Amino acid sequence: GQQLNQSPQSMFIQEGEDVSMNCTSSSIFNTWLWYKQDPGEGPVLLIALYKAGELTSNGRLTAQFGITRKDSFLNISASIPSDVGIYFCAGQWYGNNRLAFGKGNQVVVIP
Amino acid sequence: NAGVMQNPRHLVRRRGQEARLRCSPMKGHSHVYWYRQLPEEGLKFMVYLQKENIIDESGMPKERFSAEFPKEGPSILRIQQVVRGDSAAYFCASSSRVLENTEAFFGQGTRLTVV
Numbered sequence: 190g191q192q193l194n195q196s197p198q199s200m201f202i203q204e205g206e207d208v209s210m211n212c213t214s215s216s217i218f219n220t221w222l223w224y225k226q227d228p229g230e231g232p233v234l235l236i237a238l239y240k241a242g243e244l245t246s247n248g249r250l251t252a253q254f255g256i257t258r259k260d261s262f263l264n265i266s267a268s269i270p271s272d273v274g275i276y277f278c279a280g281q282w283y284g285n286n287r288l289a290f291g292k293g294n295q296v297v298v299i300p
Numbered sequence: 301n302a303g304v305m306q307n308p309r310h311l312v313r314r315r316g317q318e319a320r321l322r323c324s325p326m327k328g329h330s331h332v333y334w335y336r337q338l339p340e341e342g343l344k345f346m347v348y349l350q351k352e353n354i355i356d357e358s359g360m361p362k363e364r365f366s367a368e369f370p371k372e373g374p375s376i377l378r379i380q381q382v383v384r385g386d387s388a389a390y391f392c393a394s395s396s397r398v399l400e401n402t403e404a405f406f407g408q409g410t411r412l413t414v415v
Binding site: 193222224229230231232233234237277279286287288289290291292293 | 304306331333335340341342343344345348355356359391393398403404405406407408409411
């Protein structure tokens, strides 16, 4: 199956700092999605990207669809305690109705 | 507009029993997807259904697992003769149309524990 690589696995940041996370793939994707998952809950969609090069913001979140269509990044600015959680990237490729997920980035915000 | 509803939230089964997981998609959504998540892992695709049809079950184990999405009622993921390795969180997602240029929204999941 499709493999998405997210690194690092865990990030510890001070409240107020920005944090960036990256997702790469050996395959080309049609759509990139970023989800956040809190403990015991389902993934919640943060940002969806549909075009190579697209840069999209949602409040303090900004995400980009890489030009090569094989990567995406998510940036959180001015982090706050409720940003704690696991952030997953997911990709969907042309003609296929499933999402491939990365293993997630655990973000911990230190007050 | 209610989101994707899954029940039960938690399910405990003894080895050899059957597990039935239910998913009601968002209103107006006719595409349903089931994913499995093991601890500290990402979600893995299992099956994609539209009303009354299985479209893609390439992620489903060949034995003991089945899924349906009847004309009326929720989608059901059924696991027969459960084993300890089936313990995981099972998530359902739905979309209003095929996934290209649209989003899938997830339910809160069912956490299955096999004892």
